[in-house]
Amino acid sequence: MASQKSQLTVRWLVLLLACIMMIGNYYCYDNPASLHNSMQTLMPSTNFETYYSLLYTVYSIPNIVLPFFGGFFVDKLGAPICLIIFSSLILAGQIVFAFGASVESWPFMLMGRVIFGLGGENLTVAQSAVLAQWFVGKELALAFGINLSISRLGSVINNYVSPAVADDLAFSDFNGVSMALWVGALICGGSLFTAFMIVPIDKAATKRLKDTTKFNDDLTSSLLEDGEDGGGNNRSKASSFDGIRAVSAERMSTSAMLLHEDIDEEEIRLTDVKNFGVIFWLLSLSCLVVYGCVLPFNSFASGILSERNYFKAPSSSCVLMNPGECSSGLLAVNATKNPARDDGDFSEGVSNCPGDDFAPVFPTSLDSVTCNGVSGLSCDKSSYTFSTVTSSDIDCDDDFWSKGCAKNYCDAYSDATKTSDSVMSIPYFISAGLSPLLGFLVDRIGYRAVVASLAPCMLVWVHLTLGFESGSPIAPLIGQGVAYSLFAAVLWPSVPFSVEAKSVGTAYGLITAIQNFGLAVFPLIVSQLKSANGGLYLPNCEVFFTGCAAAGVLVGALLNIFDARRGGKLNSIDGKGRKEVADRGPPTPLMTT
Ligand SMILES: NCCCC[C@H](NC(=O)[C@@H](N)CCCCN)C(=O)O
Numbered sequence: 026m027a028s029q030k031s032q033l034t035v036r037w038l039v040l041l042l043a044c045i046m047m048i049g050n051y052y053c054y055d056n057p058a059s060l061h062n063s064m065q066t067l068m069p070s071t072n073f074e075t076y077y078s079l080l081y082t083v084y085s086i087p088n089i090v091l092p093f094f095g096g097f098f099v100d101k102l103g104a105p106i107c108l109i110i111f112s113s114l115i116l117a118g119q120i121v122f123a124f125g126a127s128v129e130s131w132p133f134m135l136m137g138r139v140i141f142g143l144g145g146e147n148l149t150v151a152q153s154a155v156l157a158q159w160f161v162g163k164e165l166a167l168a169f170g171i172n173l174s175i176s177r178l179g180s181v182i183n184n185y186v187s188p189a190v191a192d193d194l195a196f197s198d199f200n201g202v203s204m205a206l207w208v209g210a211l212i213c214g215g216s217l218f219t220a221f222m223i224v225p226i227d228k229a230a231t232k233r234l235k236d237t238t239k240f241n242d243d244l245t246s247s248l249l250e251d252g253e254d255g256g257g258n259n260r261s262k263a264s265s266f267d268g269i270r271a272v273s274a275e276r277m278s279t280s281a282m283l284l285h286e287d288i289d290e291e292e293i294r295l296t297d298v299k300n301f302g303v304i305f306w307l308l309s310l311s312c313l314v315v316y317g318c319v320l321p322f323n324s325f326a327s328g329i330l331s332e333r334n335y336f337k338a339p340s341s342s343c344v345l346m347n348p349g350e351c352s353s354g355l356l357a358v359n360a361t362k363n364p365a366r367d368d369g370d371f372s373e374g375v376s377n378c379p380g381d382d383f384a385p386v387f388p389t390s391l392d393s394v395t396c397n398g399v400s401g402l403s404c405d406k407s408s409y410t411f412s413t414v415t416s417s418d419i420d421c422d423d424d425f426w427s428k429g430c431a432k433n434y435c436d437a438y439s440d441a442t443k444t445s446d447s448v449m450s451i452p453y454f455i456s457a458g459l460s461p462l463l464g465f466l467v468d469r470i471g472y473r474a475v476v477a478s479l480a481p482c483m484l485v486w487v488h489l490t491l492g493f494e495s496g497s498p499i500a501p502l503i504g505q506g507v508a509y510s511l512f513a514a515v516l517w518p519s520v521p522f523s524v525e526a527k528s529v530g531t532a533y534g535l536i537t538a539i540q541n542f543g544l545a546v547f548p549l550i551v552s553q554l555k556s557a558n559g560g561l562y563l564p565n566c567e568v569f570f571t572g573c574a575a576a577g578v579l580v581g582a583l584l585n586i587f588d589a590r591r592g593g594k595l596n597s598i599d600g601k602g603r604k605e606v607a608d609r610g611p612p613t614p615l616m617t618t
Pocket residue numbers: 050051054145146149152153169172173316513517537540
C-alpha cells in the first residue's frame with residue numbers, strides 16, 4: 026500500500042501539511058536558546074546556567090529510549106494517528122513550559138520540556154514514516170529535503186521572533202519570556218491542526234487503494250475462472266489477461282507488483298529489530314557520530330566563535346592602566362574613560378592591546394568595593410571582594426560589572442555574542458536553502474552511501490580549521506552547512522532501503538534513539554573538555570568534533586563496502602540496487618504476453 030500512495034497527486038498536499046506540522050517542533054525546540062538572556066533577567070539565580078542546560082537535557086535523555094517505542098507504535102497503530110498523539114504532546118509540553126515561565130517556576134518549565142520531548146522526537150519519527158509511505162521510490166529524498174528546509178526555517182524564525190516578542194510584548198500579568206513561549210504554543214496548536222488534516226487524507230487514500238487492489242484481485246480471479254471454464258488453454262488465459270489490461274491498465278500499472286504487498290496486515294514485533302541488517306546499523310552509527318558534530322556543535326557555536334574570532338583573549342602584555350582602580354573606590358559609571366579600559370604603553374600612547382575582536386581586560390582584584398553612593402547603579406551584592414578576578418566571576422547582568430568595573434568588557438561581550446549568534450546561523454540558513462535541491466539530486470543520481478562518507482570528510486576539514494586556524498569562520502561554517510545538508514539529504518531517505526517496509530517506523534525510532542544518545546552525551550563531553558582546558562573550548566573541543574567527523578568518514582567507507590556487497594542499493598538511484606533487479610528474475614510469460 027505504501028508505494029501505491031506515492032503514485033497519488035495528493036501526496037504533495039500531505040507533504041505540505043507535514044512540513045507545516047514540523048514548524049512548531051523546530052520553532053519551540055530552540056526557544057530556550059533564543060530566550061537565554063531574557064530568561065536570565067527574568068529569573069536570576071546562581072544556578073541559572075544549570076537550570077538552562079537542564080531545559081535541553083530533560084528533552085534529550087528520555088529520547089535515548091523513547092523514539093524506539095514511538096517508532097514501534099507508529100508501525101503498530103499507523104503513522105497518521107501517531108502524528109496526532111505526538112503533536113498533542115508537543116502542544117501540551119509547550120503550554121506547561123509557557124505556564125511555568127508565566128509563574129516563574131523552574132519545576133513547571135522543566136516538566137513542560139519533558140512532555141515536549143516525549144512528543145518532539147517521536148513526531149519526527151512518525152512524520153518520517155508518513156513521508157516514507159507517501160514518497161518511497163523516486164521522490165523520497167526530495168520530500169525529506171523540502172521537509173527539513175521548512176523545519177529549519179522554524180528554527181531560524183524562532184531566533185528572530187522570540188527575542189523580539191520577549192523584548193516588546195510584555196503585559197502586566199505576562200512577562201516577555203512567557204509571551205514568547207505562548208506564541209510558540211500557538212504555533213504548536215497550528216501544527217496539531219495540520220496533523221488532524223493529514224489523518225483523513227491518509228485514510229481516504231488507503232481506502233481507495235485497498236478498493237482498487239480488491240477490484241483487481243476480483244477481476245483477476247473472475248477472468249481466470251472464465252478462462253478455465255472456456256477450455257483452460259494458455260491462449261485463452263493470455264487473452265483473459267489482455268482483457269485485464271484493457272479494463273484496468275492504469276490501475277494495474279500501480280498495483281500489479283504490489284498486489285501482495287499490503288504491509289498493514291502483517292504482524293509487527295519489537296523483536297523485528299534483530300533482523301535489521303548491517304546497513305541499518307552502519308547508518309545509525311553514522312547518524313550518531315556525524316550528527317554529533319553538527320547539532321551539539323551548534324549549541325556551543327556561539328561560545329566557540331566568540332573565543333576564536335570575536336572575543337579573543339588578549340596577550341599578557343595587555344594590562345589596565347590602573348588595575349586597582351575599582352579597589353580604590355573609584356567605581357566609574359558610564360564613564361568615557363572606564364577604569365577597565367586598557368591604555369597600553371601609557372607614556373608613549375601605544376596600546377599593547379589588540380583592540381577589535383579581543384576581550385577588554387578587567388581589574389585583577391577587588392577589595393570590598395561597593396556601589397554605595399554611586400547613583401544609577403543597582404548592584405546584586407552589598408560589597409565585592411576577589412583576590413583574583415576571572416572571567417567567570419564577571420556577571421554582566423549585574424550593574425556592578427556591566428556599568429562599573431567591567432563595563433568595556435561587558436559591552437564588548439554583548440557585541441561579540443550578537444555577532445557570533447548571527448554568524449552561527451549560517452549552517453541552518455544553508456540547510457534551509459539547499460536541502461530541497463540536494464534531495465532532488467539524490468533522487469536522481471543516488472550515491473547515498475558515497476555522499477554519506479564525503480559529507481563527514483568535509484566536516485573533518487571544517488573542525489580542523491575551526492580548531493587550529495584563526496582566520497574568518499565564514500568559510501568553515503559554510504562548509505558545515507553544506508556538509509550537514511548533504512548528510513541529512515542522504516541519511517534519512519536511506520532508512521527505508523535498509524529495512525523491511527513494515528518496520529520503517531521502528532527503524533526511524535531506533536536511529537533517532539541512537540542519535541539522541543549522542544545528543545545527550547556529547548554536550549556533556551564538550552563541557553568537560555572545556556573545564557579541563559581552563560574554560561577554553563579551543564582546540565580540545567574542536568579536536569573532539571574532528572574525531573566524530575573522522576569516525577563518520579570511517580563508517581561511511583564501511584557503508585560503501587557493505588552496500589556494494591549487498592547489491593549497491595544505497596548508491597543506486599531507486600534504492601533497489603543490482604541484487605533486487607537480479608532477484609526479480611526474467612519477466613514471467615504472464616507479464617509479457
Ligand atoms: N525526516 C527526518 C528528518 C530529520 C531531520 C533532523 N532531525 C533530527 O535529527 C531530530 N532527531 C533532532 C532535531 C532536534 C530539533 N527538533 C535534522 O537534521 O534536524
